[in-house]
Amino acid sequence: MADVMTRLEPDTRAVARGLSDMTIRNLFIIPTIAFLIIFNVFPLLYSLWQSFTDFRASTTAPANWIGLANYRDLLGDEFIWRNFTITAKYVLISVSGQVVVGFGLAMLLNRAIPMKGLITTLLLLPMMLSMAVVGLFWKLLYDPSFGIINYFLGLGKFEWLADPQVALFAVAIVDIWMWSPFVMLLSLAGLSAVPKHLYEAAEIDRASSLYTFFRITLPLVAPILMIAIIFRTMEAFKTFDHAYILSSQPTTELIAIRLYKMAFLEWQTGMSSAFAYIVLIMVVAITNIYVKYLNRAKAR
Template sequence: MSTTVTGRTHEPAPVQEEPERPPSVPAWRRKARPYVLSIPAVLIIAGILYPFFLGAYYGVLNYSAINPEPIFVGLENFARVLTDSQFWGSVRVTLVFAVVATGAEMVLGVGVALLLNRASRVGRIFERVLILPLMVAPVIAGVIWGLMYNPQFGVLNYVFGLGSTFNWLSTDLALWSVILVDIWIFTPFVAILVLAGIRSLPRDPFEASEVDGASWFYTFRRLTLPMIWPYILVAVIFRFMDCLKIFDHIYVLTAGGPGAATRTLQIGAYEDSIINLNYSLGSTYMFLLWILVFITARYLVSVLGKAQRRAAGAEG
């Protein structure tokens, strides 16, 4: 029904229907939802911690194939390993491998990233080809390089004219040869990570440096390197931790030999646990390796945190 006031007709406002409310969720379901969503993470953590604590437990027993009913021996296995010269030889090989491989991969990776950052058609093609080594499993890469290292029909001896007597996997060269394989596989990982960091940098400082006539080396040393340092440290953490635990392509190429030239801690744990069937001694090797990895990771993460704060201007 309409009403007229001072000659104007006012229609009644339409009645708006209230929107349908979603059905209320019971309180117990709201409280249980975080716990249900955390179940996959709890299962993953349990799957990681159970073998870790089981290995630590084996480390204080004398469990082996000839002693299927082990007894508690305390720290006897640790004392035996820490007084074994072969263990310290494995520590030396592991650290040399990790330091040399990681350092070479950082230098080459940063260099490749800087080259790829220059816009060109060749660079774009090479950027897509670069990822190919990462798509090859380390075991397969070990088989391929083993064929290339073969003294009789290997392509490397033929290309470099070394004849059929030069052995890339001899006692003196085996460690450096397996380091070369690791560099070939994982340098693209470092290059891709650093390249992503370079492309995320602000352009204003570089444009100002170019206007001021700064050289390329000065710009790299004063601007590029300090700003991408956190990305480089992330790559160092990933690669150094992985190198400390290296096993696959070393075992395929040399199985820890010749002698003990490439016997890393992982190889030593494999020999004691799988070949010699001394499970407690192999677990001791792995627990000591974990301690080494844990201490190194804590230190590198602290360095990364300082570098990130410095890059953000939080500290000088």
């Protein structure tokens, strides 16, 4: 195998054209490395440098190095902490709802039912839609004058998106509706991998459904369910599109929305770069906690 990987076959077109092993390798690797450096590494390093300056993209004034002043001002701003609190609440509601709904749907589909393939496909449709389209669609559903949600619930002209106490829950419901299929798909993969003989042994021992769920199903599906939670938590922290479209209430101003306003409406480019790195560090820290528990779940 090593010999095949290190040299070309003598009758290949590459050899006929005089291309060496090194040339073939470079033709594949160098463009990829260049792409990563230009579109990933360079913007990260450039924005990191900007976070230590007072740079504003709306002016031609040169950027002045101010050190950690942006980070100090952000961490000392009570309104920024309010955005973090709102986002934490949103992430908790959204991800918890997705796990409950997604795993529940997976449990229902993990059995022989008529038209199972068609039902699964239809349930996966929401996460294939554009988030902006989803935001506009649900804004119509929440409309107090002609939205069907108030009609079916008999709430009259209740203002879902204008009520400061309910708006965040309304936005989270949209995220749950859109991304529960993602959790369902991963959960289905985990449930299909659970050995059937374990259920047969539990049935022979006359174990209850509750005991079987907590002793067999949940422990074996927990690792892949934790992976779904990791991905959805990271994405929930970055929620912007439908939250921005649905509501302009202060109680729904997530950190992504505040970052957008700071960078593109207020043109505080340096401070917004620092804000983005604070969010990055926070998400990485939370993800590491999840990964720690994931490793524990795999070790059981």
